Amino acid sequence: MENTALKTTNITKYFHDPVTIPVLKNISLEVKKGEFVSIVGKSGCGKSTLLYVLSTMDRDYEGELEINGVKVTGQSLNNLAAIRNESIGFVFQFHYLLPDFSCLKNVMIPGLKLGKFSPKEVEERAYEKLKMFGVEELALKKANKLSGGQQQRVAIARALINDPAIIMGDEPTGNLDSRNTGIVFDLFQKLSHEYGQTLITVTHDEDFAQRSDRIIEMADGEITNHGHK
Amino acid sequence: MKISVNTEIALTYLSSRKKQTAVAAMGVMFGISMFIFMQSLMKGTNDYFEKSSFSTTAHIRLYSENKVADAHMLNNFLKDNSTKILTNPKQLKQSQGLTNPYGIIQNIRENPQVVAVTPQVTANVIYASGSVNINGTVAGVSIDEEDKMFDVQSNMKEGDLHDLNRVNNGLLIGKGIADKLSLRVGDNITVRAGSGSPMIMRVVGIFATTIKQIDETKSYANIVQAQNLLGKDRSYVTDIKINLADYNNAPMVAKDIETITGYKAEDWVQSNEQLKAAFKIRAIILNSVIGVILLVAGFGIYNILNMTIYEKIKEIAILKATGFSGKSVISIFLQQAVYIGLMGGIIGVIFGFLITFMVSKIYIGAGTLKYLPMSFYIPHYIEAVSFGILTTIAAGFFPARKASKVDPVTIIRG
Numbered sequence: 001m002e003n004t005a006l007k008t009t010n011i012t013k014y015f016h017d018p019v020t021i022p023v024l025k026n027i028s029l030e031v032k033k034g035e036f037v038s039i040v041g042k043s044g045c046g047k048s049t050l051l052y053v054l055s056t057m058d059r060d061y062e063g064e065l066e067i068n069g070v071k072v073t074g075q076s077l078n079n080l081a082a083i084r085n086e087s088i089g090f091v092f093q094f095h096y097l098l099p100d101f102s103c104l105k106n107v108m109i110p111g112l113k114l115g116k117f118s119p120k121e122v123e124e125r126a127y128e129k130l131k132m133f134g135v136e137e138l139a140l141k142k143a144n145k146l147s148g149g150q151q152q153r154v155a156i157a158r159a160l161i162n163d164p165a166i167i168m169g170d171e172p173t174g175n176l177d178s179r180n181t182g183i184v185f186d187l188f189q190k191l192s193h194e195y196g197q198t199l200i201t202v203t204h205d206e207d208f209a210q211r212s213d214r215i216i217e218m219a220d221g222e223i224t225n226h227g228h229k
Numbered sequence: 230m231k232i233s234v235n236t237e238i239a240l241t242y243l244s245s246r247k248k249q250t251a252v253a254a255m256g257v258m259f260g261i262s263m264f265i266f267m268q269s270l271m272k273g274t275n276d277y278f279e280k281s282s283f284s285t286t287a288h289i290r291l292y293s294e295n296k297v298a299d300a301h302m303l304n305n306f307l308k309d310n311s312t313k314i315l316t317n318p319k320q321l322k323q324s325q326g327l328t329n330p331y332g333i334i335q336n337i338r339e340n341p342q343v344v345a346v347t348p349q350v351t352a353n354v355i356y357a358s359g360s361v362n363i364n365g366t367v368a369g370v371s372i373d374e375e376d377k378m379f380d381v382q383s384n385m386k387e388g389d390l391h392d393l394n395r396v397n398n399g400l401l402i403g404k405g406i407a408d409k410l411s412l413r414v415g416d417n418i419t420v421r422a423g424s425g426s427p428m429i430m431r432v433v434g435i436f437a438t439t440i441k442q443i444d445e446t447k448s449y450a451n452i453v454q455a456q457n458l459l460g461k462d463r464s465y466v467t468d469i470k471i472n473l474a475d476y477n478n479a480p481m482v483a484k485d486i487e488t489i490t491g492y493k494a495e496d497w498v499q500s501n502e503q504l505k506a507a508f509k510i511r512a513i514i515l516n517s518v519i520g521v522i523l524l525v526a527g528f529g530i531y532n533i534l535n536m537t538i539y540e541k542i543k544e545i546a547i548l549k550a551t552g553f554s555g556k557s558v559i560s561i562f563l564q565q566a567v568y569i570g571l572m573g574g575i576i577g578v579i580f581g582f583l584i585t586f587m588v589s590k591i592y593i594g595a596g597t598l599k600y601l602p603m604s605f606y607i608p609h610y611i612e613a614v615s616f617g618i619l620t621t622i623a624a625g626f627f628p629a630r631k632a633s634k635v636d637p638v639t640i641i642r643g
Contacts, residue, residue: 085552
């Protein structure tokens with residue numbers, strides 16, 4: 001069991017507007033530590049919804065969610081925020097940086113929030129992460145002065161700042177060209193294989209999915225293939 | 230000092246919206262400077278009126294008062310348990326003078342709060358010169374002590390008040406009396422008290438207060454002369470006037486003196502009730518004006534923060550997604566309000582002082598009032614800043630709480 005990064009038991013979720021329909025039906029899923037998982041499926045199959053449930057941000061579901069062996073379902077908002085801060089890095093479909101801050105600050109903020117390292121160390125680490133994605137020369141630029149692709153890479157760097165146990169991405173390479181997609185993929189693979197970090201991404205990118213360790217296929221709110229190789 | 234992330238984010242938001250921040254801070258600034266200005270004006274005015282009332286009244290006046298008849302004697306005589314009721318009780322005339330006045334004075338001096346005690350003989354008199362008579366009162370005083378307590382010197386128009394000690398039958402008269410009887414310094418005046426014989430006195434000085442009624446009736450004589458006027462001996466004293474270190478303690482001290490001496494001790498609050506009423510009314514007017522100003526400033530901050538939150542709703546969602554709790558979000562936005570309040574507060578204090586200072590230089594020139602009375606009272610400034618900051622916190626709290634409730638999922642998924 002200690003090898004499990006994330007586990008769900010019978011997660012069911014409904015959308016209530018305009019009518020109540022189930023979007024996730026009895027999802028039971030287990031992801032091991034260090035695994036690189038892609039979730040694929042048609043638009044509207046519920047894969048993004050599942051990811052937001054897994055991220056602990058969406059609490060409106062039935063069933064149970066465990067992260068690193070700790071049950072997170074039913075925990076207080078403050079605890080969930082702390083869990084997200086420490087163990088989950090999230091990359092959104094659209095880059096979502098804070099426009100008033102420099103790229104460096106954007107990457108640093110979750111690290112400063114965690115407070116595990118001194119501000120100086122956090123800054124060094126942030127530079128490192130930016131370098132990994134080749135955007136270190138943009139560090140002091142304001143986030144809103146960057147192109148979409150550059151912002152996305154900064155956003156991925158931000159997700160990594162606290163060395164989270166699990167990195168989640170909702171179309172993390174959606175705004176990147178093939179060269180940058182390649183860079184990001186290689187990095188993700190390195191993170192999972194060398195550093196033992198768990199990656200769960202939702203993607204439309206067929207190539208990207210094919211190259212990951214495991215593909216979970218979804219259709220109509222259900223997992224049709226757990227993709228165990 | 231280590232700045233927390235929340236503070237850093239709050240400051241960045243404020244500095245990236247300099248105009249809005251400045252406008253909000255300006256609202257607070259106006260509120261606070263108006264608060265200081267109005268408070269200073271009111272306290273200055275109140276102090277002025279208080280002071281001017283002390284130019285004629287002592288903090289406490291001790292005198293013998295007639296008493297209403299009670300059943301005391303009946304009880305003594307009948308010695309039974311029946312309840313005695315006096316219908317239509319009358320005032321019992323007490324002797325006008327105080328018994329053993331110098332003993333009482335000695336006694337009062339022992340009270341540590343008392344700074345000045347002086348005996349006085351008040352006599353109702355008729356002034357006459359030629360064929361004209363007017364009514365008035367002579368205050369028989371020791372003029373040096375009277376001057377110390379009430380600054381008689383500042384009211385002198387002609388003559389020298391110290392002549393009262395030198396000229397045997399000297400009299401200081403009010404300007405109204407001088408005008409009505411066309412008297413000048415050095416002239417003679419006939420003074421007759423009700424029960425005594427007429428005396429010819431000499432005008433050694435003329436004074437004018439701001440109160441016409443006093444100027445038309447009052448005169449000062451040496452206490453011995455007043456006793457002579459009434460045909461009384463040297464131990465005859467009608468009033469004892471007492472000044473305290475802090476006149477706000479007067480009601481309390483008056484009560485003590487009343488119990489010790491058994492005579493009526495009237496404090497300045499009792500004798501100036503209209504003054505107190507005026508203070509209260511002014512305080513109400515002032516507080517409502519200040520309340521409105523601060524309310525408006527508060528709404529300014531509320532609006533600006535609310536707008537900021539609408540603009541930044543996506544960013545709030547991201548902060549929450551990356552691990553900021555609701556509490557942190559409240560702290561970020563509340564801090565913005567507090568900084569706006571502090572900024573406005575500091576500038577407001579400076580501005581408030583400047584307005585107060587400038588207004589205190591406006592010439593009025595009515596009566597003894599030369600310039601608009603303004604007080605520079607430190608607690609006003611402290612109050613203003615604390616009220617200002619309280620208002621901003623209250624105004625910032627609701628938008629901040631709203632921000633803390635943003636649901637990151639609905640915002641990020643769109």
